[in-house]
Amino acid sequence: MNADLHLKHLLGIRELSAEQIVHLLDTAESFRDISKREIKKVPALRGRTVINLFFEASTRTRTSFEIAAKRLSADAINISVSTSSVSKGETLLDTARNLQAMAPDCIVIRHSSAGAPYHLSRVCDAAIVNAGDGAHEHPTQALLDALTIREHKNGIEGLKVAIIGDILHSRVARSNIYLLSKLGARISIAGPGTLVPREFAGVIEQGVQLERRIEDAIVDADVVMILRVQRERQTDAFFPSMREYAVHYGLHLNHLNLAAPEAIVMHPGPVNRGIEISSEIADGGRSLILDQVTNGVAVRMAVLYLLAGAEGDKKSAEHAVNGEEESRASGGVRGRTRKSRRGSRE
C-alpha cells in the first residue's frame, strides 16, 4: 500500500486526505459483493481480534461493525458499558489499558464524550476506530454516506448536498461536511437557529452555506441529508415543540420539487417518522436509507481490513488455503481495489 494512504487509526474525517478517503471508499466497494454471496465470509482477518467498545446505546452501528468483523473472519467481541460505570470507578483509560493487555488488533469505540477515541489512541497499540464520539465525528457514517452517494450519482465532485436539522449536536453532520467537501461537493445547512450556529460557515476552507429556511438549502440540491432530532432538545429550549419542528424543519414531499431532478434523500437513522422526515419520503423511491445501512457493512469491513492487519498479514491471509470462496474473494479485493482507484482519479 502507498505510504500516504496508510492509516494507523480512524479517529475522524477532518484529518484525512482526499486520497485516503477515496482509497477507503474503493476498498469498501470491493467488499460490497461479499455480503451478496451465499457464504458471506472471507479469511482476511482470521486470527485477528476486534473489540466493539460501546459506551452509548447503539443497535445499528454496533451490529454493523460486528457483522463486518465476522465477515472478515475476525474474532469480534462486544462490550457495552453504561456510561454510569465511570462513576462506579473504572476510568476510560483504565478500561482501555485492560483491553490492551489482552492484545486486540482493533478497538472500535463509541462514547458520548467528544475526543474519547483520541484518549484511547494514546494508551493503546491497537488500531482505534471512532464509531461516534459525542458531537465530534462519526467517520464510518460519513464514509457509508459517501459510498451511497457515489453509487447513485457516479461521483461526488460538483454535487450540492443539503444537510438539514440539528447540526450543532450532530457528529454525522461534521464528518459529512468534511468528507463531502474534500471530495468536491458544496454543502448547505439549515435548521432551527438554536441548532445551526454561524461558526459552521467556517469549519471548512471552502465554507458552508448557512440557510435560515430549509427550502433555501434544498434548492437544486442533489443530495438531501436529514438528521435525527432528539426529543430532549425540546426540554432544553432549543425549539418549542416537536410539532412545530415537524412543520418548519421536517422534510415533506413538496420540498423535493425544489431539489435537483433525481435528488436523493438520506438519513443516518433511526428515523423519527413524521418529525424530521415524512414517511412518504422515508419509504419513497428517492430514499436511500436502507442502502446506507447495507453500505455500512461494506465500509466497516474496509476500515477493519485496512486498519486491523499489516500488509504482510494480508498476503498470508490470501494465501491461506481455505477453499475457493475465500481465495476468490481475496483476489477480488486486490484486483478491484486497484482498478477502481484508477477509475476514481479520472
Added chain:
Amino acid sequence: MRLLIKNGYIIDPAQGVNTGSNLLIEEGRVVGLSSHGDPIPSDTEVFDATGLIVAPGFIDMHVHLREPGQEYKETIASGAAAAVAGGFTTVCAMPNTSPVNDNAAVTRFVIEQAERAGFADVLPIGSITKNSEGTELAEMGEMKDAGIVAVSDDGRPVPSAGIMRRAMEYARGFDLPLIDHCEDKSLARGGSMHEGHWSIVLGMRGMPAAAEEVDAIRDCALAELTRARIHLAHVSTRGALEAVRRAKQNGWAVTCEVAPHHWTLTDEAVQDYDTNTKMSPPLRSQDHIDAILDGLRDGTVDAIASDHAPHHMDEKELEFDQAPFGIVGLETSIGLALDRLVNEGVISLERLVELCATNPAHILKLQDRGTLTTGARADVTIIDPAMAWTFDVSRSKSKSRNTPFNGYQFRGGVVATLVAGRLLHLHPDYSRLTDQAVSSSAG
C-alpha cells in the same frame, strides 16, 4: 545578620526606583538602597546580582492550595514551595477548600499551616457567602480579624445580583475587596471550552465569551451602585476588559487580573483533547488574546495572577468533558510573562513589577510589601529576563502535574526568591552567585 544584594538593577515602581543599586537587608526587613560603588558594610553576606533585576517580592493574588480537604492535589506547604520556586513571596489562597474558608477557624488554620511550612507567605481569601452557596453572607468581619485580605466565591460566582450588591455593601465596611470569577452559569453550564470555531470543530459544548461579560458588566454596574471595591479575577475576554476600562474611566473602584495561559494559548490548543488545556475561564480565540495584550499595555489590567489550580493526574486523565477545570501555574507564570510579554515588547520590566508586586499589594492594601522601601518586608524576587530554561514538570514542587507547559522553553526566568530576608529559592545555574558571596564576605 545582614545581606547585601549587590550590583543588581532595582525596579520598584512604588517608590519610583528604576536604577542600578545595592539593596541592604537586615532582620527580614529592607534597610535601604545604596550606590553600586558604596563600600560593603562589615559583617554582611553578599549576593552578587550583577546583570539581574531585583524587584519587590511578587504576589500571586489568586491560587488554589486545596488544603484543607484535598491534600492529595496540593497542600499549603507544597503550594507555598511551588510559589517560591516560581518567584512568589506571597500568595493568596482562594476559599474553595473543603470545608470552605467561610469562617475564622479555617482562616487561622490556613495561616498556621503556611507559617509551619515556612515558604511563601500565604494570605487567605474568605468566601463571600456561607459555603459559597450564594445565599447568606459569610462572616467577613470575623475572617478579616483572623487575617483574610479579600472575599471571593471563586468558581461558584454569586448568581444573584441582589446578593452580590449586599455583599459589596457589607464588605465595604471592612475595606475588603470582592474578587469575582465572572461567569453566568446559565450561559456556561455544560461547556468545556471557549465557544467558537474550535468548539464547533471538536464537537464540544462551548462557554461563550458572553458568559463572562454578562457578569463583568453586572459587577461594574454594582461597583457604581455600591462604591465598593471589586476585582475581576482572570479576565479573559475583550468585552470584560472593555467593561473594566469603562469603569475605570468613570472612576469606579474596579480592578482586574489576567492569567498567563490566557495570553499564551488560544483555544486551538484544545484540539488534541488534552485535558491540561481545560480551565475556566477557558482558553479563548486570538481576538481575545489581542484584547488582553492591549489591556496589559494600556493599564486596564492591574495584576497578573496564575489561578494555580492543582488536580490529581487521575482526575485529569478523564474524557475532556468529564475532567475538572484548571491547571497549575505558579512555576510558569513569571516565565510566561517574561517570555511572552517583556521579551515580545508588550510591556516593560517596570510594568511587569507593577503587575506582579506593586498593584497586588495596593489592591489588597498590604502596607508592608510590594515595595523595597525602608522598613518593608525583605521579600525580594530576582529575575533574569534573558535566562533560557525549560520547564520540567516532573521536578515541580507542586503535588500536581496538570500543565500544558511541560517542556516549554522560556526566555526569562526567576533566579532567586527571598521571603522576609531568607533565600528560599536559587536557580541552580546561578549558584555561583552565592559562592562568590561567601568568598567576598570572607575576604
